[in-house]
Amino acid sequence: MIAAIAFTCAVLLVIILFPSRYSPATTKVSVQVLVLGDIGRSPRMQYHASSIAKHGGRVDLIGYHESPPHPDLLSNPRVKIHPLPPPPAALKSIPFLVSGPLKVLWQILTLFHVLAYKTSPARWLLVQNPPTIPTLLIALIISVLRGTHLIIDWHNYGWTILAGTRGASHAFVRLSKAYECVLGRAAPTANITVTHAMARQLKEPPYSIKSLVFTLHDRPAEIFQPLTSSAERRDFLERLPETKEFASNIMAGETKLIVSSTSWTPDEDFSLLLDALVTYAKDGSSSPIIAIITGKGPQKAYYQERIQHLQRAAQLPNIRIFTAWLTVEDYAMLLSCADLGVCLHMSSSGVDLPMKVVDMFGSGLPVAAYSAYESFGELVKEGENGCGFETAVELAAVLSRLFRDHEGAQELHRLRTGARKEGSLRWDEEWDRVLGRVLGVMD
Incomplete structure (x- = not known):
């Protein structure tokens, strides 16, 4: 019709x-x-x-x-x-x-x-x-x-x-x-x-x-670049409202910074990330996390309410979650300053790919990404530039493995090297x- x-x-x-x-x-x-x-x-x-x-x-x-x-x-x-x-x-x-x-x-x-x-x-x-x-x-x-x-x-x-x-x-x-x-x-x-x-x-x-x-x-476009110095990272973390209070701990590696971008639509189930953070928080030996979720969209208010509920219920100890809307320049800089990117894109067709992961690689940022679709391997190489997951439990395990100890830090460094290599083709x-x-x- x-x-x-x-x-x-x-x-x-x-x-x-x-x-x-x-x-x-x-x-x-x-x-x-x-x-x-x-x-x-x-x-x-x-x-x-x-x-x-x-x-x-x-x-x-x-x-x-x-x-x-x-x-x-x-x-x-x-x-x-x-x-x-x-x-x-x-x-x-x-x-x-x-x-x-x-x-x-x-x-x-x-x-x-x-x-x-x-x-x-x-x-x-x-x-x-x-x-x-x-x-x-x-x-x-x-x-x-x-x-x-x-x-x-x-x-x-x-x-x-x-x-x-x-x-x-x-x-x-x-x-x-x-x-x-x-x-x-x-x-x-x-x-x-x-x-x-x-x-x-x-x-x-x-x-x-x-x-x-x-x-x-x-x-990635040219605006997405890896960091060139730790001073550049510190300056940005101290300037960004969401991270300024935690900048010293992030720089010292005591607190981990993860970032995810979204249009807050049904094809990205942020319950996976929230449930994973709740599970992760139960392990007292893991590092504190600052999670910044950027973007605008119809489901933003719903998830903001869920986040507040989890915080009031004390289910997110040592974890702070912020939702933000950033300029392109600040978003690119945030990616380059983060420890890990999280992508929750669920392909409706099974054969598309999330551009946000491309931007993360351009900034030298390794990813943990939802992986249950056919074309996933065209972008994310398991163990080389990122990690795949299908459930909140699997995502929590990825976070615990990468953020817990020296061995996890070494794996994260290897993934960052792979992300930079993948992002080098512009x-x-x-x-x-x-x-x-x-x-x-x-x-």
């Missing part, structure tokens, strides 16, 4: 106002980079825009402007950001059966307007998936009308995310899966995936994509090798 609405609205708009087409004479390389989400919290799409501009291309970056984009994009004359108008606030007070289709209709109209009329014709349209509805259909229509080559950047599958809240057998989930499979076959000139496992799946049923599919692994190198020549920005 939604696909039919999208197609009908797009056709009506075309009849009324036919958009201008791309002409190769306009510029050497021009790219529309589209994310139907917050640009500031879409690092991979921001990195695409930065790489294109760095090689002389013109970029129209399109998405919601809810949090600040990377400063380099704001100051780059080759990058123009086009904020999408958010859906009217009144829709939140209407039942979902009505507000859902109206929201999609709003997205159809605003996407089509920005892609077809507010931005100049482009040679390429690079679109993030998911979200899938209505993005893929509108992107396909625009690419046909304007003579633009379409590339889909597959971060995950939209229907598997939806299945996590509504169940795989729900009619809308089945419809969403069919929509994604059909448009995945019909739409793109090329496809980018975040893992080799996803690339293999896209070539097989039910997707059966015949166009070019290649993998562009996430890599985004620019990977992007130039995989996508630069495809877009024509490199000779």
Whole structure:
């Protein structure tokens, strides 16, 4: 139904106002980079825009402007950001059966307007998936009308995310899966995936994509760097409100600093971390822990209440948990100052990867990460740059092993060395090798 609405609205708009087409004479390389989400919290799409501009291309970056984009994009004359108008606030007070289709209709109209009329014709349209509805259909229509080559950047599958809240057998989930499979076959000139496992799946049923599919692994941006001196670490720990009281103990190794970042959504079960810390705290021989959880999202208030309850019940002795929202610069510095990163990402498809781990490796930070999905081993190498776990008990055991004694400190040092090695390959190198020549920005 939604696909039919999208197609009908797009056709009506075309009849009324036919958009201008791309002409190769306009510029050497021009790219529309589209994310139907917050640009500031879409690092991979921001990195695409930065790489294109760095090689002389013109970029129209399109998405919601809810949090600040990377400063380099704001100051780059080759990058123009086009904020999408958010859906009217009144829709939140209407039942979902009505507000859902109206929201999609709003997205159809605003996407089509920005892609077809507010931005100049482009040679390429690079679109993030998911979200899938209505993005893929509108992107396909625009690419046909304007003579633009379409590339889909597959971060995950939209229907598997939806299945996590509504169940795989729900009619809308089945419809969403069919929509994604059909448009995945019909739409793109090329496809980018975040893992080799996803690339293999896209070539097989039910997707059966015949166009070019290649993998562009996430890599850390230059802002994520290992520490160069202990003085740098001390200065930051003494400046950050969450750590200033404990800076001396952290520097001495008496207190351990762990960090986790999240969007506070259902695909990350922070009960695993909280339960693991409760178990860890029962062992009086283990080091005190400062845990900082960064990010914004719908479940933040729920977990903050749980944390307060555990603290009031004295179930977290020698453990302090803070939730924080940091600038990109402070977040990068926090990663480089921490002893261990914790990732609770649970892949809905089994074949995506969490970018937060990539950033941790770029900062030289080893990780303990939830591991029960197929593509996990493409990023985290057990015993080399991190440790996997599936339960709170297993995570507690990892923390106890790494933080208890001299032997644990030696293992943590080995993992940090492995994390630095994995993080040494940067985004620019990977992007130039995989996508630069495809877009024509490199000779």
